[in-house]
Amino acid sequence: MQSVQNTGTHYDALMMREQRTTLFFSVREKIGALDECLHALKAANVSMTRIESRPSKSVVPGYDFFVDIDAQTKEVVQKVIEEIKKVDIVRDVRYVSSLEALKTAVSSTEQVPWFPRKLSDLDTFAEKVLEMGEELSSDHPGAQDPVYRQRRLEIVQKAKAYRTGQPLPRIEYTQEEKDTWKQVYTRLHAMYPKYACREFLHVFPLLEQNCAYGPNEIPQIEDISNFLKDCTGFTLRPVMGLLTPRDFLNSLAFRVFHSTQYIRHHSNPYYTPEPDCCHELLGHVPLFADPNFAELAQEIGLASLGASDEDIEKLATIFWFTAEFGLCREETHIRAYGAGLLSSFGELEYALSESPEKRSFDPSMTALQKYPITEYQPVYFVADSFRDATSKLREFNMTMKRPFQVRYNPYTQAVEVLDSKDKIQHFARSISSEMQLLAGALESI
Ligand SMILES: [Fe+2]
Numbered sequence: 001m002q003s004v005q006n007t008g009t010h011y012d013a014l015m016m017r018e019q020r021t022t023l024f025f026s027v028r029e030k031i032g033a034l035d036e037c038l039h040a041l042k043a044a045n046v047s048m049t050r051i052e053s054r055p056s057k058s059v060v061p062g063y064d065f066f067v068d069i070d071a072q073t074k075e076v077v078q079k080v081i082e083e084i085k086k087v088d089i090v091r092d093v094r095y096v097s098s099l100e101a102l103k104t105a106v107s108s109t110e111q112v113p114w115f116p117r118k119l120s121d122l123d124t125f126a127e128k129v130l131e132m133g134e135e136l137s138s139d140h141p142g143a144q145d146p147v148y149r150q151r152r153l154e155i156v157q158k159a160k161a162y163r164t165g166q167p168l169p170r171i172e173y174t175q176e177e178k179d180t181w182k183q184v185y186t187r188l189h190a191m192y193p194k195y196a197c198r199e200f201l202h203v204f205p206l207l208e209q210n211c212a213y214g215p216n217e218i219p220q221i222e223d224i225s226n227f228l229k230d231c232t233g234f235t236l237r238p239v240m241g242l243l244t245p246r247d248f249l250n251s252l253a254f255r256v257f258h259s260t261q262y263i264r265h266h267s268n269p270y271y272t273p274e275p276d277c278c279h280e281l282l283g284h285v286p287l288f289a290d291p292n293f294a295e296l297a298q299e300i301g302l303a304s305l306g307a308s309d310e311d312i313e314k315l316a317t318i319f320w321f322t323a324e325f326g327l328c329r330e331e332t333h334i335r336a337y338g339a340g341l342l343s344s345f346g347e348l349e350y351a352l353s354e355s356p357e358k359r360s361f362d363p364s365m366t367a368l369q370k371y372p373i374t375e376y377q378p379v380y381f382v383a384d385s386f387r388d389a390t391s392k393l394r395e396f397n398m399t400m401k402r403p404f405q406v407r408y409n410p411y412t413q414a415v416e417v418l419d420s421k422d423k424i425q426h427f428a429r430s431i432s433s434e435m436q437l438l439a440g441a442l443e444s445i
Pocket of ligand 1: 275279284324339
């Protein structure tokens with residue numbers, strides 16, 4: 001057993017600064033083990049303000065605990081430590097600074113990249129964009145147009161300021177912007193019956209009825225987000241520009257899709273070098289209202305949480321060949337469901353012609369396929385259905401190197417890491433109660 005490691009001035013300074021101490025101790029696995037430790041805290045008459053556990057590295061089987069206590073003096077901390085030491089299954093009692101506690105916790109997950117655990121964690125992405133954002137690249141059609149640049153900046157600033165829980169920004173679009181939308185909308189809308197998948201065609205009229213989709217007005221993402229939430233729980237968030245693949249995919253785990261609100265430059269309504277509201281609202285939005293596609297998208301997102309850079313690249317490639325450029329089989333036809341196709345009349349026609357190569361969607365192969373981003377795709381992947389693609393994706397995800405599994409809790413809108421016996425037991429109980437519900441429902445049919 002180790003005694004208190006830090007003494008004297010350093011300790012006193014720490015106490016004065018924090019008025020709070022984090023205790024660390026390891027406990028051999030035993031029923032009621034934690035109860036005994038908490039009893040020791042009670043005996044020392046201190047309040048506990050936080051407790052975290054993880055499987056122990058030094059006591060196997062066992063757990064490490066980090067417990068914050070509200071202790072004002074060195075004497076009180078020492079008393080707590082002495083009380084906990086009396087518990088015979090406890091090892092290695094000491095106090096650690098909050099920073100040390102954090103570092104220890106991080107090292108225990110072996111360099112797992114940070115990932116959002118709760119919805120408001122997505123706020124950290126608000127100001128992180130890869131390119132475009134507040135500035136435009138020189139080859140953007142609006143780069144030399146100061147009026148366009150100023151207008152785009154105004155819209156981007158609203159996305160930058162947005163935080164979880166606030167109403168989504170409403171944009172008062174100008175007539176010039178509406179005219180651009182109208183040209184894109186009218187041309188694509190006429191093509192959908194021939195080229196779009198049946199799920200897309202089913203949802204589109206609902207968007208016309210519920211979210212003011214039509215040629216004359218650019219729909220507002222607040223209305224769309226509310227509609228999607230009712231359908232599948234998906235919601236939209238405004239974004240300044242292109243997020244990193246990791247951030248973008250991570251948000252899908254929460255059924256959140258980042259949507260731009262500015263529109264392409266009016267000089268060329270049929271071209272944009274970046275995602276704009278035509279791409280998001282016409283290409284992406286309809287399928288987020290489909291339960292099976294929503295599940296596929298979220299599955300990619302969940303797999304991306306804490307994934308290695310190598311696996312993020314694979315998942316981003318899978319997203320590219322599904323949500324962006326995916327094709328699907330419908331009886332004897334092939335149809336488009338990817339947003340990059342459904343928002344581009346030229347590539348939509350090309351993708352469904354005889355010209356490009358079409359392969360069956362297989363995540364292990366699809367994930368490795370190289371692709372161009374500034375020209376039509378030479379290869380497309382065809383899914384049998386969204387459910388089949390999701391099932392294959394789940395199998396593929398099991399081959400990834402991540403040392404833990406996660407699940408999304410829709411009640412708390414948070415991600416749970418299934419890394420302890422307690423959490424896995426709780427998960428098992430929730431499945432059990434769902435199974436009872438399922439059995440009851442089957443019996444009553
Ligand atoms: Fe996209």
